[in-house]
Amino acid sequence: MSSQTPSAEKRVVVEPTPAALAASVAERFLTRVRARTRNGRIAHIALTGGSMGGAVLRATAEHPRSASIDWSLVHFWWGDERFVPRDDPDRNSLQSRQALLDHIPVPPENVHEVAGPDTGLTLDESAAAYAAELARFGTDEHAWPSFAVCFLGVGPDGHIASLFPDRDEVTVTDAAALPVRDSPKPPPERVTLTRPVLNSSKRVWLVMTGADKASALGLALAGASYTSVPAAGAKGRKRTVFFVDEAAAAEVSPDLIDPAY
Structure with missing residues (x-):
């Protein structure tokens, strides 16, 4: 029987500031996309807002190596979306378009946005x-693609995507995407991927900054209940990495920080 604890399977990478963290994650992201696509393979990526x-x-768009990626081989999805019109500032996809997608030659059909009320x-x-759109790119195992990288933000309450603590959505395993009503964080209506979809990703990268995230990070690393701290249950098939700044890492034990990754 393995003696690994849940926290031993998770890596923590710390950068001094949010700007340094964004640059570091962008560098690693481009490395992963290049590795995935260099032999003509498709890379499915799940994005987050915030x-x-x-x-x-933005750091990805500005990086010189961005021009060397064959973006026609990359498909973009979102872990969750606010159910507001396409050009509403609250849309995760609008933020992603403004930051990256409008600045790279990715075919429109490779950008899989959640439909809004408009x-x-x-x-x-x-x-x-x-x-249904996810199922078009399903695998032999699942009715959805396996994301090469799944980005997740983490709220101070430990939520990921629109899976909030102690709500029904967090325990659903028989659907790929769910409607969310009366979200504890506005706007109230959202669409979210479910835990099985997120956790079938090859790599789950949780990016979090600020002292207000330190408690959630500590609970996630300590193996808290997934239903009360959804971030604790996020796990990639190959890697699970918490990319954090020094403020968010304030309560992390030094032996959990991976200086080499």
């Missing part, structure tokens, strides 16, 4: 449509 999600994508779909129909 200030750090946008900062990483499409005429209801919230439930939007979630069903996103699950």
Whole structure:
């Protein structure tokens, strides 16, 4: 029987500032995409919103190596989306387009946005449509693609995507995408991927900065209950990495920090 603890399977990479963290993650992201696509393979990527999600994508767009990527081989998805019109500032996809997607030669059909209310779909129909779109790229194992990299932000409450603590969505395993109503964080209506989809990713990269995230990070590394701290249950098949700044790492034991990764 393995003696590994849950925290031993997770790496923590610390950079001094949010800007340094964004640059470091962008560098690693381009390395992974290049490795995945250099032999003509498709790379599916799940993006996140928030200030750090946008900062990483801006750093990616500005990096000289971005021009060497064959972006026609890359498909972009989102771990969750706010159910608001396509050009609403609250949209994760709008933030991603402004930060990166509008600046690289990625084919429009490779960008898989969640339908908003301006499409005429209801919230439930939007979630069903996103699950159907995921299924178009499903594998032998799952009705969804396996993401080469799945970016996740982490809230101070430990939520990931729109999987919030102690809510029904966090325990669902028989669907790929779910409608979320009465979200504890505005806007109230959202569409989220479920835990099985997130955790079938090859690499889950959780990016978090600020002292207000230190408690959530500590609980996630300590193996807290997934239902009460969803970030604790995020796990990639090959790698699970918490990319954090020094402020967020304030409560992390030094032996959990991986200086070499």
